[in-house]
Amino acid sequence: MLVFWKEKLVFLAVPKTGSSAYEAALKSRASMAVMDPPELKHAPIYRYNRFFRPMFEKVGADNMETLAVVRDPLDWLGSWFRYRKRPFLNGKPTSTAGIDFDDFVLAYMKGDKPPFANVGSQAKFLEPRPNGVRINHLFRYENQPALQQFIESRLNVTLDLPKTNVSPEMDLTVSTETEKRFRKKCADEYEVWESGL
Template identity: 35%
Template sequence: MLVFVDANIALFAVPKTGSTAYHLALKTTADIAFAGKQAMKHMPLRKYDRHFAPFLRDAYKLSPERVAVMRDPVEQIRSWYKYRSRDGVRGGNAVPEGMCFDDFVAEVIAPKPQGFAKLGSQHTFLTSNAGALRVDHLFAYTHLDLLQSFLTQRIGKAFRTDRKNVSPRKDAPLSDAMRDALRAARAEEFALYDQVIAAGGHLHSPIESN
């Protein structure tokens, strides 16, 4: 997570949405940069609301607008599958050798998924316990040009990103039946993503309280 005081924005790092590239490009420009430890870099909105937003408000009178990226749920999970299937992954995070993407998705949506399939959800990351969206600006991963323009305008300087943490090439088809099962299991996440796409790739939804 990055906080820019003059631009009055906080940029959140939803896993597997290209966040590492933006954080590496902008961490020296940010006033506050959590770009090292994963638990801090990928701070979800619920934790931010509980702990960090009150700190910024009480200590510095800051209530920055929140900015994040969301990816098509199938593609985000596919990226996790490829990443955890790559050579060198060991222990409980490694996808079992030979496991197809259909079986991986089935494990992701199982009542008690195994360690390699515990991914969390973008919807949970971005919302309150009541399911309310807790970011002001939500961009689609397919429209990162809009995010680039938005950040450049708000920060007041141009910047470039390099691709980081790219998942290895791997065929990962998903059957229609499993796609339907995933959509049913994560209906709220798909609905939120559909909102972002319907908004042209940038959903501007000011939250009630920063």
């Protein structure tokens, strides 16, 4: 999470949406950069609302705006799948070694997800709060030019994004039936993604 105090902007880091590259490029420009622990670095809107927003308001910032990036849901799962194939996870319950992507997506759709498929939800991360706190600026991961233009204009910077935290390329094929089930069961994920710019 990056906080730009003068510009009244908080960049929430949705996992697997390229936030590490933006953090690397902008952390020295930010008033506050929350890099650890992961539960705070990747604070969802409900955690921001509960902990950070009240703190900001106590010191005079009652109109901070929020920014986030959302990724195509199947592509987002693909990034998690590839990340969890890395050798350092071998032998751990969260590893996707020996599992193909179709099985990973099927496991993600279960009510009681196995550890390797328990990766959260973009829709839940970005879910508006009952008090009206919500993401003010939501961009699709696939529309990097619009996101970069917004950031450059809002922060008066020129971005030079490094490649960071990139998972290895691999086959991410799912059957037509699995994709159909996923789109139906996870319709809220697509609804959020489609609401981004």
